[in-house]
Amino acid sequence: MRLPPLPADQWDEQVQRALSGLLPRDRQNPADAGNALSTLVRHPDLTKAYLSLGVHLLFRSTLPARVRELAILRVAHRRGCAYEWAHHVEMAHESGVSAADIAAAQGGPPTDEFDRVIFTATDELDTTANLSDSTWAALGAHLDERQCMDLVFTVGGYGMLAMAFNTFGVEVEHTER
Structure with missing residues (x-):
């Protein structure tokens, strides 16, 4: 593993905003977000940008x-x-x-x-x-x-x-x- 999931003590408002388009607030934490999203949020701006496309591909296509x-x-x-x-x-x-x-x-x-x-x-x-x-x-x-x-x-x-x-x-x- 080159980039581990972001530790729980580093999850802040910026991380939660990055996930807001995909996950409900109660799942915006390392235990419920899964390894992929918990790793991607190491770069919240990139995550938010990519998830916009990802949400379309998965839910609005x-x-x-x-x-x-x-x-x-x-x-x-x-x-x-x-x-x-x-x-x-x-x-x-x-x-x-x-x-x-x-x-x-x-x-x-x-x-x-x-x-x-x-x-x-x-x-x-x-x-x-x-x-x-x-x-x-x-x-x-x-x-x-x-x-x-x-x-x-x-x-x-x-x-x-x-x-x-x-x-x-x-x-x-x-x-x-």
């Missing part, structure tokens, strides 16, 4: 939740981000993603043709920072213009987040369930 989660899982797998993977597998299940679909995000065969398009788009964006004309057209057969834009930003935003989590050494929380 025009993408169907299932599509969003498949793209995020593919990014997490490609980037080797254990933290992102662990948290989004759970969210994917809640969004109707099956165990077979999750396995496909790790390189297995997709069970659905549109899933294949999502994985191809994610792979292209991650590899070349661009989409081929054929992939753009395939996306357009299933998604409208805003959804396509949200997909590009989802892949880019979660790719950046995976880079940060991996670099900082953010550890997956081990909780009893």
Whole structure:
């Protein structure tokens, strides 16, 4: 771990303001915010700026939740981000993603043709920072213009987040369930 979560005695109003767009006041503490946010708040201004985009991608995106989660899982797998993977597998299940679909995000065969398009788009964006004309057209057969834009930003935003989590050494929380 290169950057540990910010210790509780250093959580101040600036840290709480940085988290206010995502977490209710009672969760704005190291125990309830989780390791990722507790690490990011070491830089409150950056956290607040990034969370503005993050809130859109996670809660206000025009993408169907299932599509969003498949793209995020593919990014997490490609980037080797254990933290992102662990948290989004759970969210994917809640969004109707099956165990077979999750396995496909790790390189297995997709069970659905549109899933294949999502994985191809994610792979292209991650590899070349661009989409081929054929992939753009395939996306357009299933998604409208805003959804396509949200997909590009989802892949880019979660790719950046995976880079940060991996670099900082953010550890997956081990909780009893």
